[in-house]
Amino acid sequence: MVMLNKEIEKNLDDIINYITSSKEYIKCIEIKNKMKDNKKIQKLIEEIKTLQKKYIRENNPDIKKELESKEKELNEIPIYVEYNNNLEVVNSMINLVKDELNDYFYNKLNDNIG
Numbered sequence: 001m002v003m004l005n006k007e008i009e010k011n012l013d014d015i016i017n018y019i020t021s022s023k024e025y026i027k028c029i030e031i032k033n034k035m036k037d038n039k040k041i042q043k044l045i046e047e048i049k050t051l052q053k054k055y056i057r058e059n060n061p062d063i064k065k066e067l068e069s070k071e072k073e074l075n076e077i078p079i080y081v082e083y084n085n086n087l088e089v090v091n092s093m094i095n096l097v098k099d100e101l102n103d104y105f106y107n108k109l110n111d112n113i114g
Contacts, residue, residue, distance in 0.1 A: 015097055024089040031083040044074045 019025055035041045051067040054060075074080055 019090065019093050019097075022090065022093065024086040024093075027086045028083060028090055031079060031086065035079060035083060038079070041074070041077060041080055044070055044077075048074065 048067065048070050051063060051070060055063040055067055075084075
């Protein structure tokens with residue numbers, strides 16, 4: 001594994017700290033912890049996971065219908081919706097960093113080739 005120099009490591013830590021200190025990230029963690037104690041949400045999530053696996057194996061329309069029903073039920077729970085909204089923002093931040101890094105490396109490497 002390539003060792004990063006201290007300056008690069010510090011800059012990456014700064015980016016991670018920026019994301020993890022965002023109100024959306026903090027809210028995601030808070031909500032996730034609350035959802036762990038919510039039996040209804042946990043039960044629905046487990047049922048959805050089971051149905052997803054079953055549907056992939058069997059490709060049965062009835063299973064798909066049941067799966068969609070459970071997903072709809074889960075997506076109607078306000079705390080779950082709030083979690084997903086905050087998670088979407090956090091994932092956007094992560095993807096932006098990833099895209100910027102990919103572009104940076106692509107441009108640097110291709111400048112040296114061309």
